[in-house]
Amino acid sequence: MSESTSTNTPKPSSSVKLVLLGEAAVGKSSLVLRFVNNDFQENKEPTIGAAFLTQKCSLPTRTIKFEIWDTAGQERFASLAPMYYRNAQAALVVYDVTKPSSLTKAKHWVAELQRQASPGIVIALVGNKLDLTNDGNEASGEPQADGEQQPPAATADGDDAAGEPQEEQDATPGDARKVSTREASSYADEEGLLFFETSAKTGVNVVEVFTAIANAIPESSLKSGRGAGAGTGQTTLGGGRPAEDSRVNLGDRSTATAKEGCAC
């Protein structure tokens, strides 16, 4: 059913299947929208089901065409998630830096991906809504009007201040951050994830996440753009194809543990 084998030499254009997971309302669709259309919508309505989008990303050596599954975060859609991550080469697990429970949910997703997704999958942990924190204000250079008039000076060590206990309600006034960078990044280190804090609203770090993912995908697991495109066209959404699993099974970590890419 699918095309060539994975041992192709890297071609100028390759496609990468990427899935976004995370709790409802953390900003998955907004991240995608920023990446694909460089656009942001305030109060975007919740995604229903899943949306499929594509976007190219240029690297020095090649072009990556992302085929993105933007999934709905509501619990009732959770049972459909395997369909989307099953053959994904990359996953963006998104949480909201102002909402600690969303990091917990993100950890669940990471665990599920490590257990069930293709062994070589590249996972990025992304803390979104940085614009609501003081770091975001400073980084973006355009403070938001939401009562965050905190002078940038305070943000210098905002990181550290918020760093100690996970839920710093009282970090600095006007700073909505509830998940410290340190907590999330140390978790990401432990699990071997890429880690970014982003703002879909201001655009901070959004393209960087996707570029980093593109760079992290092992060349050997890349299919040629054409071939992959045709392949996805003919085949089903997933369907546990051993051939493909072995193809993708060349990732850096956890290769040993995952014999069956499709444990679902």
Next chain:
Amino acid sequence: MDSEIKNQLQDSLGGNDDSKDDITCSSKSSPTMAASSVRERSTSPEGPPPPLPPRPNTLNLLDEGASSSRTLRQSTQSALQSRATTAVSLTDIASHDGGKESYPARGLPGTLRAKASLSHLASPRGSDTADSASVKSSVPQTDFGEVENVFSDFVATESGPMQHDSTGLLQFPEFQADDVDDDFTEEFEPVGDVGDEGENEVLENWKSKRKHYLILSAAGKPIWTRHGDGGLISTYIGVIQTIISFYEDSQDRLNSFTAGDTKFVIVAKGPLYLVAISRILESETQLKLQLEALYMQILSTLTLPSLTHLFSVRPSTDLKRPLQGSETLLSTLADSFTKGSPSTLLSALECLKIRKAHRQTINNALLKTRTNSLLYGLVVAGGRLVSVVRPRKHSLHPGDLQLIFNMVFEAEAVKAGGGESWIPVCLPGFNSSGYLYMYVSFVDLREDAGNVADDTATKEESVAVILISTDKERFFELQEMRNSFIEQLEKDGSLKIMKEAIDKGRPKTTDIVPGTVLHHFLYKSRGNVQFTMSSYEPDFSSVSRRRRLMSTYNNLHASIHSKHAHVRVHHCVSQSSTSLAWVTPVFQLYCVAGPNANRNALAHSASKIVQWVQQEEERLFIIGGAVF
């Protein structure tokens, strides 16, 4: 659509009518009522002339004689006879027994009655009340039950002539809304947060809404409300739940009740209570249909078995969580009812008008590119159906299509995401127990056709390709089908034809009948379960004007469908408009003209419209459709 779909659709249409029957049955057509209605009839109709004489009052082209004026006046009610009679409600009593003060005291902000100086004499709401009260289980608040019994006869005899006196002014409610015209858009604005604006202000905003929908569980948990949040409405939910369960306990289900000019309609569906509270003129039947559509939306999100399961496991389940994210679908659906939806009113679909051969070409392209996993394929232009492909043994249910159209065109969720969507959806009319999977992509007709539309296309001009499968794994297969389908349309020029048809819009009444007095019409082809209508331009371009137009239609529709009317043609005159309904086994026509339109001119135009529709039938409606 062939005969099967027609039948199926017809069934659902019939269902519509049936529900009316239900109401009529449940209403007390008791001997007393009937008797008093006779009595009433003899006193009122040819009775004293209206206080505002110059205007022709009501005209029934079919000589239904006495009942006609009554029909008109009480057109919002579904159960004509019972209603005509006994004013058995608190409101009525109040309005006839020095209750004049009680209206102002209610402090209705919009004061719908502002212009109607005579309203206290016999407000049309009073008779509304009578109607609802006649529904058996909606006997008004128990406290007053006694009083009603005591007074009902008296009130009936008293109220007859009085109500009649004011028919000219008050039978036709909408003109009163003239001064409400401009603020109708506020209806859809959020009530605000208690934190931001202070509780009282928020509550005032909430109360100022003319239309509320509430959904709660039988256990009394709030599930969804159109306005405000759970905290704001919790006390009201408590009250409502108490009232409903009071009747439930006595095996006497509460269907509706009326307080002043506000109508409360309750629909109980399994573990859910759905409540509509309306100060807009809509009949109980119409509100009931709306609530049922909201229930269908919930089923569409959860499926019936999982809804049942949730509540059977734990009756106190908080359904808010499983429904999370679908609130906007409920809200847009509710808002489309509040704005007025011809599709819901008529339980029918609208199609894009194109030549028969052109539609055939699109149908063929669908058939040609069809893949094995396709169940239904739809091409929809801004809520108007362009083409349908379906298996021979399965038809499409208009209610299901309404849910789909609401999701795809009204709620921004699908469109704003850009790209293509893959949505699990339960279509309750098709099968309420499982999900289907729906591929949706928008086609941009404006520039280079075939591209996925960006979100700047307006609702009217966006064209969606909707492909439905039973298999959740078939996204890419349907994506491929869509691509070759669009390619095919591009090749044979169908995209251009669609674009032209969309740009052209609906015809104005004057395009069809030059110089006509008609401002707007709705025509429903009963056999096809489809409708067509004229453009809202220029008379009804604003939301509020459209709302009034729809209220006019609601009235016409309710009165002509009241079980005991047996009316074929119904002519109604008010200060703000003249309107006509004409019902035959083949079609239903509703049309509206200016206030002083000549009856003959109106009738003449109406028959011209019917002629036109019949000439254009194969362009206006999908007849047959693509079947495999």
